[in-house]
Amino acid sequence: MQYKLSMVKIRLEAFIMIALTIVSSCDGLSQSNRRDFLKISSGVFVVSPICSPCFAALPPISRDVDVGGGFDLLSGRKLSEKDVSYPKSMEGLWHCDRSVTGVEGNTFQAIEAFRCLSGIKSNQPQQGQIESFETRYILSPAFGDSYVVADRGFEMASRMNTNTNTNTNPLRWNVENPDVLEFDNKVKLVVVKRSVEPPTDKGFGSDELIRVEDGITTRAIQVKRRYRRAFDDQGNRVVEGLEIIKTFRVLDGIAGTEFPTSTIKSQIRLVRPTSSDRNANVTS
Numbered sequence: 075m076q077y078k079l080s081m082v083k084i085r086l087e088a089f090i091m092i093a094l095t096i097v098s099s100c101d102g103l104s105q106s107n108r109r110d111f112l113k114i115s116s117g118v119f120v121v122s123p124i125c126s127p128c129f130a131a132l133p134p135i136s137r138d139v140d141v142g143g144g145f146d147l148l149s150g151r152k153l154s155e156k157d158v159s160y161p162k163s164m165e166g167l168w169h170c171d172r173s174v175t176g177v178e179g180n181t182f183q184a185i186e187a188f189r190c191l192s193g194i195k196s197n198q199p200q201q202g203q204i205e206s207f208e209t210r211y212i213l214s215p216a217f218g219d220s221y222v223v224a225d226r227g228f229e230m231a232s233r234m235n236t237n238t239n240t241n242t243n244p245l246r247w248n249v250e251n252p253d254v255l256e257f258d259n260k261v262k263l264v265v266v267k268r269s270v271e272p273p274t275d276k277g278f279g280s281d282e283l284i285r286v287e288d289g290i291t292t293r294a295i296q297v298k299r300r301y302r303r304a305f306d307d308q309g310n311r312v313v314e315g316l317e318i319i320k321t322f323r324v325l326d327g328i329a330g331t332e333f334p335t336s337t338i339k340s341q342i343r344l345v346r347p348t349s350s351d352r353n354a355n356v357t358s
Contacts, residue, residue, distance in 0.1 A: 145267060147285040147294060148327035153268050157214055157252045158280040159221035161273040161303070164211045164313065169347040170229075172317070172340050174203040179336035183321040187295050187336065190286045191319065193234035193245075193257055199338055207232040208347065214249050221273065226255050262287040277302040279315075283329070294322040294329035299342070306345070315342035 177184055181198050188199050209229040211222040227247030234245070234257070245257040253265040267283035279300030286293035301315035320334035 143332040144328045144330045145283060145294075146327060147266055147283075147292065147324065147329050149266075151266075153253065153265065155268045155270045156216035157223045158268070158270055158282070159217055159272055160211050160223065160278065160301075162220065162222055163303075163311075164344075165213070165222045167208060167210045167347055168313070168344040170207055170209045171343045172205045173343075174199045174201055174338065174340050176201055176339040177337070179334060180321070181336075183336040184338055186288070186293065187319055187321045187338065190261055190263065190288060190293065191284075191295065191297070193230055193261075205233070209344070212249060214252070216252075223249065223252060225249070226252065230255060230257060260289055271300070283331070292324050292327065294324050294331070296320045296322070296331070296334075301342070301344075310345065313342075313344040315344070316340075317342055 177199050185196075185198050189195055192205070194205075207229070209232060210225045212225045213219065214221075214223040217223065227245055230247070231245055244259055245255070247255040255263045264285045264287070265282050266285045269281045271277070271279040277300055279298070281298045282296070284295045284297065286295055296319070298318045298320075299315055301313050304312050304314055306312050317338075317340045319338040319340075321336045322329040322331050322333075323335055324330075
């Protein structure tokens with residue numbers, strides 16, 4: 075009898091795993107239906123009384139796992155790095171020139187990535203294209219007086235040419251919750267993965283994977299930046315950097331991070347603004 079029950083258990087387990095595999099990969103189901111099936115089937119399989127003593131329900135499927143060749147954008151895992159740290163000497167206002175040096179892959183994805191990260195609706199980013207705006211770096215409770223962080227809200231407002239003091243401002247960001255930025259009452263950027271290279275004499279940088287909730291569409295955008303401090307011909311402090319933006323295909327909340335759908339490469343140059351620049355910058 076025990077042998078027969080064991081065989082029934084093995085066959086049921088095999089059947090359930092096959093069913094899960096087929097349904098989770100089935101193109102005929104919508105994203106919501108497929109996810110609902112997986113949630114339900116993971117914990118509430120009905121087993122006949124004859125084998126219930128030897129068969130336990132499968133544990134709930136956890137989203138807090140890496141998937142081979144991809145990353146789960148909906149896992150909700152806590153980030154180990156609270157924010158990207160910049161040298162204390164960068165505190166304050168800077169003028170930024172971002173020059174596109176190359177665009178590869180899907181044109182539409184490149185355009186949408188640029189729109190979501192800058193708030194600017196424009197044509198395809200092209201080699202040689204230069205974007206100029208003001209940005210600033212501020213103290214954060216995450217680092218105290220040791221480092222500063224990018225004021226992501228101010229920078230986005232500057233790129234969008236939006237006054238952050240107006241009551242109708244469609245942009246929301248808080249230094250105490252730096253991983254979430256919303257604008258236009260439609261687009262929400264959420265950092266879901268981050269690694270940081272702390273500032274040293276050799277440079278500093280960051281690598282962030284961002285989940286973009288763009289209306290009913292979920293996008294995955296990776297932003298890598300690396301900076302080094304230098305001086306211009308007049309001896310003024312400048313910060314030069316390289317930026318690589320990649321987009322990835324998203325299916326059921328999983329970003330296929332092995333193969334980007336588009337890549338935008340840019341050079342970044344930060345200089346302290348002149349007095350005329352300060353008069354023209356976005357009011358904070």
